[in-house]
Amino acid sequence: MKNVFFMLFLFVGFTAFSQTAYEKAMTEKIATVQQHKTPDEFTALTNDFKRIGDKEKTQWLPYYYAAFASIQKGRLAMREGKKEELDPIADEAQKYLDLAMELNKDSAENLVLQKMIHSLKMMVNPQQRFMSEGMLAADALSKAEKIDAENPRITLMKAEDTYYTPEQFGGSKTKGLELFQKALDQFKVYQPKSSLDPNWGKAEAEYFLANKP
Known part of the structure; x- marks a missing residue:
């Protein structure tokens, strides 16, 4: 019986430690998001969040932040007039957002990012893409508002x-x-x-x- 309790104690302790390690890693990375200024920095941050997500497997937030870091890289490219970079960056962000959505369906936060991805794609050619990507962006935001007004x-x-x-x-x-x-x-x-x-x-x-x- 003592051995059973001892093993249970180790399991609980290990689980708590794992959760703490995950939270610590996420907290450290989240704190740096607004500090990054270059595409390479955002790419590295995206990869860091992906690694956390691949390790945890059931947590949606690492993939959410991987998508968010990619979107921030896209918004930087947009401000610099590099429209040719927006589609591939948006596709990269979509890949991670899809993973986050699989783990957390009907999330207003995920839908906000979906809106931002469609907006990035629209900005490649606003006149041509407003009725496609622009409408999809508006739809995603409308769905988010219904969930969390x-x-x-x-x-x-x-x-x-x-x-x-x-x-x-x-x-x-x-x-x-x-x-x-x-x-x-x-x-x-x-x-x-x-x-x-x-x-x-x-x-x-x-x-x-x-x-x-």
Whole structure:
């Protein structure tokens, strides 16, 4: 009987240690996401999260962050006008997001990333792809809102779209800034489900509000 209890103690202790190691690895990597500035840094971060996901197998967040790091690399390429890089980067992000979605279906956070992936692909040629990728992006965001209406990242995505869309197509910098303010207000009260769950976006809302045209 003593041996049984001893083995049980070792099992429980090992499980707790494994969870702690996973959380520690994730926490360290998540903390660096906003610090990266180059494509190579984002590529390395994507690979780091993939390795964690491949090791854990049942955790969706590593693959979520692998997709997010790829998307950030894509947004960097978009700002630099490197449209030819957007499709392959979006495809890479989609690969990891599909894995996250398999492990966590009906997640608003995953759907926000899905919206961002479609938006990256749309930006290759907005005029040609608005009715395809643009509509898919809007659909993903609508689905996310039905799941978690108070999620500030959903409002942040709406703010970006409204701010950057020309007025003749329904956009408005004024309305965009109003949505950035709404997102910031939501960030003040919104609670992530865990310390590892997505909590990004507040700095972007603050940036736009601090740099009003």
